[in-house]
Amino acid sequence: MLKPLATRFLQHITNQNNWSREHLIDFAGKVVQFEIAFIKTNLVILEDGGLAIAAHTTSPEASIHVPPSLALRILSGDEAAKTQVKVEGNVHFATELSKVLQLMRWDVEEDLSHIIGDIAANKTVTGSKKVFAEAKKQTVNMAEMLAEFWQEEKPILAKKRHVVQFNTEVDTLRGDVARLEKRLEKLAKTHQESNSK
Amino acid sequence: MNMSEDSNNNTTHFGFKTVNEAEKQQKVGEVFHSVAQKYDVMNDVMSAGMHRVWKRFAVDISGVKTGDKVLDIAGGSGDLSKLFSKKVGTNGSVVLTDINASMLAVGRDRMIDAGLNLPAAQCNAEQLPFADNSFDCVIVAFGLRNMTHKDIALREMQRVLRVGGRLLVLEFSKIWQPFEKLYDAYSFKLLPLMGKLIAKDATSYEYLAESIRMHPDQETLKQMMLDAGLGRVDYYNLSAGVVALHKGYKL
DSSP: OHHHHHHHHHHHHHHHTTHHHHHHGGGTTOEEEEEETTEEEEEEEOTTSOEEEOOTTOOOSEEEEEOHHHHHHHHTTOHHHHTTOEEEESHHHHHHHHHHHHHOOOOHHHHHHHHHOHHHHHHHHHHHHHHHHHHHHHHHHHHHHHHHIIIIISOOSOOHHHHHHHHHHHHHHHHHHHHHHHHHHHHHHHHHHHHHO | OOTTOBTTTTEEEETTEEEEHHHHHHHHHHHHHHHGGGHHHHHHHHHTTHHHHHHHHHHHHHOOOTTOEEEEETOTTOHHHHHHHHHHTTTSEEEEEESOHHHHHHHHHHHHHTTOOOOEEEOOTTSOOSOTTOEEEEEEESOGGGOSOHHHHHHHHHHHEEEEEEEEEEEEOOOOGGGHHHHHHIIIIIHHHHHHHHSSOHHHHHHHHHHHHHSOOHHHHHHHHHHTTOEEEEEEEEGGGTEEEEEEEOO
């Protein structure tokens, strides 16, 4: 039941974003594996440029892996997090598909308008967007406040500059140890040569 | 060659019975003549409406686009042809076919009632009256298991497909093992009873349950499609394997 429903939904989104077909049609028949947080699914590009859940026996040409922590960062709008998404296999195909998927939008208002009418749909979607934006803002505020508390008041989290400083010191120490090793080797060699004479 | 058929003795299976090949076509014909008028109601009752979801899924997976040519084999009451005709638009075409005149008449009338002027042809899937490389998509839904020579029918479907075209086979298949007993009880006890009460024909629905059990499982059908000359054959299990959708390409 899940496959038909998921495929129906994907087709619906593709129909709402018809421009995406011309970008994907060249990859018809190719399968990509998405592993986002705890969800793992294979998607196939259809002959009409649409998207569908892939069959059981197909092996993916590319894979896109987004761990839960990265998924949260992407959801919160962290642009830098997008560059850390792990893409394997046919990278050109996976990258094109990712780009298209990021630009695709579900026009919820249009769908709702068929059920409750245009005005009610507009009000519902606008209201939901406001609620969602406020909830997101409050969540980010709360996360920042907690981070600050755990860094300043009750330190259990390391500050970024402290981590950077620590890493620099470790690098310096590593270099010093390497130099000392070389020096000791050199001294040992000299000592050995003087003994043999 | 399909294991359920024995061409040396010219016998094949009709449900659990072994009959002459010539007899099977006639017997299948009798079954569908008998159930034609109640076919849709029975499908809805038997599958709790799920047959619509399976068919819709097959159309979604087909990748058919505007302007494509589609052949609906054993199209019966025309559910798939109707869905496909929306996808292909006015530039494309859908041909509804069935070997059974009663079923085809039901389908043709429904198409007309829906305002669709689709060509409908009564023909045997083992001898398709179409030229090579004619269609972008060929589909057979719940029809292959009734065919006497499935291997010949699959080769014919491959023949009429153009290169790059795909064959979709939607058919009952092997259910996930833990559900087998429950499914058997439903098929052999409840199904004939429903057939008796609704379609006044328990025998036809006994045949339905038996023919499902005699039909090749997912992997066997996949191999048959590969043997028929199709490539990149894959399948989807639907409703825990009650139904499987196979898709293969003419390469």
